[in-house]
Amino acid sequence: MSKDLENKENTKYETFTQKEYMVMKDDLLRPIEKTGRVGKIWIGFLLAVILAGIYAYYLQETKGKYETTSLRDYTMWGVYISNFAFLVAFIFTGVLMSAVLKLMNFEWHRPLSRIAEVISVAAIMMAGLSIVAAMGRPERLYHLFINGRIQSPIVWDIIVIITYIAVSLALLLITMIPSLTTCKNHLQNKPKWQMKMYEILSFGWEGTEAQWKILKRSIRILIVLTIPVAIFVRTVTAWLFATTLRPEWDSTNLGAYFISGAFLLSVAGMILAVFVFRKAYNLEKYLTPMHFDKMGQALVLMAIIYIYFNINEYLVPAYKMSGLHKNHLLNMFTGKDAVFYWSVMFFGVVMPAILPLIKAMRKPLPLTIISIIVIIAGWLKFYLIVIPGLAHPYLPVQDVPASWIHYFPTLIEMTIVSATIAGMLLIITLFSRLFPIISVWEVAEGKLEGKEEIINYK
């Protein structure tokens, strides 16, 4: 049996060119082998931000939200929920850069898909935590399970988030099975627990034809599943707003508007992540300028779609300018939030639709700079959707304390928000230190185009 297998392996490697595979494998496993000084400083920094966030949360819960946050009767969600909507947007990296590209057989997805999937997993986990921070006392989450009504959007939110965490984790881990066998077989000088982890998570992978068949089938089911579930998550997030009594959100456009925004942000996030991994782990051979060129084109497409939904969201009510919307819209178009609103619109929506049309702008560095601007503007865009929206209720605002009308996040709120973002980055960083951030087998399979497919590279 083992002799049989050996012969089989030899022939397979020959068709693949074993040398090519070994080089590729070494390249992709290198980041796991050693963590440099910069990497350690980066992890330390993220840990410090997270610890600060935990302390801020402790202060918030012990001193009371009225003391520590700016949340009041009107702006009762504040920056926690705008940050939540921002984080949820990044789950679409997994949808677009992994699932959609795979299903549509775009070959350039191969080195990108795992990066996209891990961003998705990290984003949804931190989004879930953001909701708990916003709810106040953590036991409220438990009460939501015990006393929640299935008719309530917050219960749908919890259900879809848990479901998405399960689906995205399953997809990430199952796709990794052959790569983990590679780790198990080729990594040396690693702690025992790490090797044991590879052993367990590689599920006795032998690379036989039957195993490949099952694996591919499972992956296919999961990538098909991840698309509707991600759309559910994003739509329910939008519905949390749409079902709340604020004229700004009383819109049938909100679900699609949020999804289109998420697509734009996820492409921008992906560009930034690819740029960082490419530089930090010397992966220029795998993450090529071609990928940036394609992602730049995707950025333009998503920005144009987002512009369309923004027009629906703002210009249609502005045309009618009914009493309910007038206050809020004029405040943003020409009033006190005008500079903020137009800057966010320009940098976060219009600019990514125009600049990457120029080929030179789709090169790695300029495209990454554009993406960073889009991400910052994207965070502020959700701030703009949540905070002025909440501050303009249906009933006229009369005889209330000034602190109810003017919201500005406190240091404690911003520290907790920073900690959620740092948490997301830490998950991605630690993942890339423990597992190959580029799927070895998927890239190898791509290189085999036109050759006889090998099934047993380990």
Next chain:
Amino acid sequence: MKKYNYYLATCLLFLFSITTLFAQDKEAKIILTFEKADSLNVCKAFVTSEGIPVSEVSVNLAVKRLYSNLPIGDAIATDSTGVATFEFPNDIPSKNGKLTIFATIVDDENYINTETSGEVNWGTIVVINNSNVEERSLSAGRDRAPIYFIILSLLIIGLIWGTLIYAVLQVFKIKRLGNANIE
């Protein structure tokens, strides 16, 4: 000299306090009467002091609610016959139709604070129809969610989790195949 001024001021203040105290000391009595004139509810407060009707005294009218008294209009001064006439609204809700009405004299220059109450059958009985509490609706409690809603939710959740569990169970097949190969 200054000391003397201070002493004088204190004495004057003391005398003033005593006079005002005695001036307020008069007791007043309010008698509440309820009349129905056409469709109007009229409430009359007859104010007397030592048996003599008093004019130009402000009377406040209020109706008892759950926690405190709800004022009915502004204070009205008594006329030359000692009567303050109030028009009482006919839409004040009540459980059994009965209302407790208070007439008060508060902070008057000549009379100390007085309060009288009377009960009258002028309340509008509120009929609470809670029959729809048992109905299933989107706004009802968790055990009263609409059936279609529960079925649809469970169907979607079941479908997605079913597919997910199916896909994950496949992976254990991979493990079994691997083990078989090793053996």
